[in-house]
Amino acid sequence: MGLTKKVAIVGNPNVGKSLVFSRLTGVGVISANYPGTTVDTKTGKLVHAGEEFELVDVPGIYSLEALSRADEAAIHIIDTCDIVVNIIDATNLERNLNLTLGLLAKAKPMVVCLNLWDDTAHKGISIDLAAIEEILGVPVVAASALRGDGIPRLVDKLHSARPGRALCKPADTWAHIGAIVEKVQKLSHRHHTALEMLADFTIHPAGGLVFAALVLAAVFAIVRVMGESLASRVCEPLFSHLYNPFILHLCQHIPLTFVKELLVGRGADPLASFGILSTGVYIATVLVFPYFVSFYLLFGLLEDVGYLPRIAVVLDTLFHRLGLHGYSSIPVMLGLGCKVPAFLATRVLTTKREKILTMSLILMSAPCLPQSAMIISLGMRYGTSVVVAVFAILFLLAIGTNVILNKVTKGVTPELFMEIPAYRLPSLRLMARKLWIRIVEYFAEVFPMIAVGVLVINILDALSVIRFVTNALDKPLSLLLGLPREIAPVLILGFLRKDVSIALLAPFGLSAGQFVIACVFMVLYIPCIASFFTLIKELGALAAFRVMAIVFGSAVAIGALLNGAFSLGKMWGFSV
């Protein structure tokens, strides 16, 4: 044939579309157990029996009615594709059939895949495959994407995809679904499993709050302990005993001093030498990477088990006061790792107001993981209270700003509407693969950025731009924020990589008070270059600049306020 057929993988949120997609194409995608993991479409190729298929992983939708930007994108893909593969959660047949009947009415060639088939047995559900195939009039395949069962059969059926037809009038859909389910599905009674009892507890009004607090505290404690021991037992020794001597030896023979200094910097201290291959690699691999791995390991576990939507429900009451609903807590939690996926995750939010409020919360409530790692490792020199102060100030400032934003911006607070998936035992293989995808993305993004950052600073230094900026920022920095003027170039670098900029505070010998001000200011004043462009892409330039102006304003205000408070404190004889 030679013609590539476009296949859209469509289904309700959280039925495993991304897993099926990745099984079919071998393209690595991040999957998780909560609705709305996929907000962007991914494509992959599949060649089978002489035919070429282009598969598209479509964000999940409940019906063919567009209620958000992600919905619109999904419906557009369905309208333009050649074959629809409708993934159904076999444990939730009734709810899933609503979309299926809508898709059938589109009269596109279609295949239905009953995913999570392995779960039906222990949920006491039995479905008559032949009967459902006859009713729907299109091929139906049972599969378990998690284990890979049934995927070859699904591929075979792509060739025999048949156009569906409308089975009933839209108004009668639910009555018709009821009749279908009655005919094809049998339920047998069974007792609550331990996972379901845990599920009830973690969403209990009081128990859920306690559990959420425990989980968050445990995550931070484990990330710290794991990160620290990884850094000091594995990464640091590898760097200083293997990598550093090797790279110094290699660069010894470079005749041009400028190039050599650019690569390995001046001096032996990896943090102060400021070369791409010394400081750059040290920051990325020893200071940040251990915390990165620990955080995403735990976060991936929470994602796959299905805990995040429950946190969203528990936090809904608080988020409501901020003009948001609980779902926004998922992007905010993602933002604890990196702001870029967090901004992308706001696509499932429906109104622009909601997106703006969530994004300002993402930007302000907590630093991203590399920054947090740097704040913790540098801040611990001053004591735990200093680190706690930085995070507490950021958190309170974020809440305060959002309460005000919610008051002054027009619009209504949307209502929470979220499916709560059943807890699932995570697959270790899948978790490892997800972590691997994130690690590859981290290095693919982090190294070029650091290299460019170090290069730019060195060039600016050579052109004496830095001296000019330092002079220009001298007065504002010392008067408003009480920081030394030498910090100015670090602020410029912060735009490129904020974690690096915080690491570079080390040589300035700041007092505890100055350190708190510098950290709070540098976390807030401007997003890093990657999140800067994501923000513009997601919100449009005008709204993005408005959000950044608000955040920058709060940064200057809180910096000046803290500086004033510390100066007063000093006058009254407190040591800060």
Place this chain on the structure above:
Amino acid sequence: MTAVSRFFKRCAGCAAHLRRKSCAPGTLKPCLKSVSVTRIANGGSARVVCVQGDGRAAKQLAAMGIVPGATIVKKGASLLRGPILLTKGSTQFAIGYDMALRVLVDKIDKQ
């Protein structure tokens, strides 16, 4: 009223609140017994009579099968007028309190 209590105050689904909004066309006729799903006891079953308003909330609920005539179970409610947990069939979901106020139901007595 203190600032704190004002911060947490929201309408509890008073009779006036219910009467202000009309049911979408094609719904069952609410009888005197019909109440907001927020008033159903935790663990209780109910039959949906109407979903008030015809905005996006009604569409979202319809996509999940919360349509007149459907049987749902209220699993729980959160503190301070937080989300209401419902199950329909084997699907569990949470909806905001204000959205739940607009779902009028008849209580189904346990046999």
